[in-house]
Amino acid sequence: MTQSRREFLNAGIALWAASLIPTTTIAAGPPELLETDPIALALGYKKDAATVDVAKYPKRAGAAGATQFCSNCALYTAGAAGLGACTAIPGKLVAGPGWCNAWIPAA
Template sequence: MKSCRRSFMLTVVGVASSLMLPYEAWADAAPVLESDTNAQALGYRTDARKVDRAKYPKFQPGQACANCQFFQGKAGDATAPCTIFAGKLVNAKGWCSAYVKKA
């Protein structure tokens, strides 16, 4: 339960802080590293094929940052800002446990 609460709080903080950044700020953004604290808490992988399915059973094949509602890029972008990882870019082929399919 502690891990779920921590992931939720990191998600809330990420979304709230990303709303404060102007779009131009993303131009110089660094990529999210799998070793980043927030990335580790959310199980972020730059390649969704490498997700630990035993640890993240909600992961389904076909899920990727590119088709997540938090991905701020256009179709075909290799990387783009993500509202979960404020100020950083995620790989379109990546995945984290905050994944929510785009509507």
């Protein structure tokens, strides 16, 4: 095999391998906030508001508390796939059906 043919084949293999890299990892936005994140723990954030410990966070207890979600919080801006930005937690996305103890009613 000549040197130029080997280089040609190596370049082809490199292009093929590069095509296997998912483009979503390149175009991904901010990551979703995990419940184990220190700020999530500090704020009592749950991605499913129904799982909030209302004994620990009585703000979400009762009929009025049950209506509180990230999606109707003043600090929430809806995005794609049920996630949105929260001004209290920059750089991470929170779940619309979620909740944390910093919840403020949207005007």
